[in-house]
Amino acid sequence: MPLETQLIEPSVALLVGLTSAVASLAIVLTGRWHGKHTHDCAEGVQKFHTHPTPRIGGLALMTALCMAWWLMRDRHVELLGSMVIASLPAFLAGFLEDLTKKVGVRERLLATMLSGVAAWYLTGYSLTRIDVPGVDLLLAFSLVSVAFTAFAVGGVANAVNIIDGFNGLSGGVLLICFAVLSSIAWSAGDVHLSKLSLLFMLSVGGFMLLNFPFGKLFMGDGGAYLMGFLLGWTAVMLPARNPDVSPWAPVAVCAYPLIETIFSMLRRLWNREHPGLPDTEHLHSLVKTRLVRRYFAHLAPSLRNALVSPFCWALAVLFALPATLLYRDTAALMLAVAAMFVGYAALHAALLRMPAGEPGSAS
Structure with missing residues (x-):
């Protein structure tokens, strides 16, 4: 099969997914030796798990990505390598937070923005248009374009970290987003980018075997x-x-975590709260306290924890699907994103009005 029309060789796909799964399992099995530094405690207003759990799943994800980089033997390897290298500031800042709990939100955000600048330097890509009059004129200047790109990428990374609250939640959303981006890239004739998205999915998929549904390993800040x-x-x-792909297509694809982050920021500004403080009003937190605790109290605590994720996955799919059909139509995508904001706000308000279920002794 010609290189331009093939995706991933089965052997490569198997090895990348297997590397992620085996590395994840190794972290879990060796927890007695590193748990003092890597286990997430079960206390805190945002904690819904009941046992100390390793939160260094990012190490398994990075291992799988390095395996993918090593296995690639075609012209795609250079871009993958550039992305892995550029990701190091973001990964290391999060990983150090997982180990020390001493890396602040601002420092982690700056690290992800630094990764964005590094990626621009290594790949040459940046956002030069968002199809908004006036803004596109500013993005024609390289400095503005790079700064805007770094900020946007940092925002997405922070959004994934924010939704990393329940077994399988962030991993499942990542799988959905990468799948839709891969589909759009394929439709646009960009087999290269479609292939990279699938490699990222395989890396997450292996980790998910240990993360969902029983939460034996968490992604942690490093992984997120x-x-x-x-x-x-x-x-x-x-x-x-x-x-020919609208810049609003990836916005729609990533709408669920992005909207969650924007609403969290607005809520904290309205309440005059520090952005680094814990937040119990994320949508996934409300799904747990308003729906799962009330209607699924008969399930084991670990299953109640995991049950939050499918609700949020469904929302992520609902938000991302329009982009697969409308990826060329900026006006339609803008309207779709606006509708997503309204829908999210209505759902959040409805959940907030519902009485909270009893937490019980272990949920």
Whole structure:
């Protein structure tokens, strides 16, 4: 099969997914030796798990990505390598937070933005248009374009970290977003980017075997910022490499985590709260306290935790699907994103009005 029309060789796909799964399992099995530094405690207003759990799943994800880089033998390897290298500031900042709990929100955000700048330097891509009059004129200046791109990528990475609250939640959303980006890239004729998106999916998929449904391993900040950065940079490259793809298509694809983040920021500004403080009013938190605790109290605590994720996955799919059909139509995508904001706000308000279920002794 010609290189331009093939995706991933089965042997490569198997090895990347297997590397992620085996590395994840190794972290879990060796927890007795590193748990003092890597286990997530079960206390805190945002904690819904009941046992100390390793939160360094990002290490398994990075291992799988390096395996993918090593296995690639075609012209795609250079771009993958550039993305892995550029991801290091974001990954290391998150990983250090997982180990020390001493890396602040601002420092982690700056690290993800630094990864964005590094990715621009290594790949040459940046956001030069968002199809908004006036703004596109500013983005014609390289400095503005790079700064805007770095901020946008940092925002996506932070958004993935924010939704990393329940077993399988962020991993499932990443799988959905990468799948849709891969589909759009394929439709646009960009087999290269479609292939990279599938490799990222395989890396996440192996980790998910240990993360969902029983939560034996958490993605942690390192994993969330790593995969969030890769998601953000894939979203940047999609319209940059394919002029017929609207820059609003990746916005729609990533709408669920992005809208969650924007609403969280607005809520904290309204309540005059520090952005680094824990937040119990994320949509996934409300799904747990208003729906799962009330209607699924008969299930084991670990299953109640995991049950939050399918609700949010469904929302992520609902938000991302329009982009697969409308990826060339900026006006329609803008309307779709606006409708998503309204729908999210209505759902959040409805959940907030519902009485909270009893937490019980172990939920």
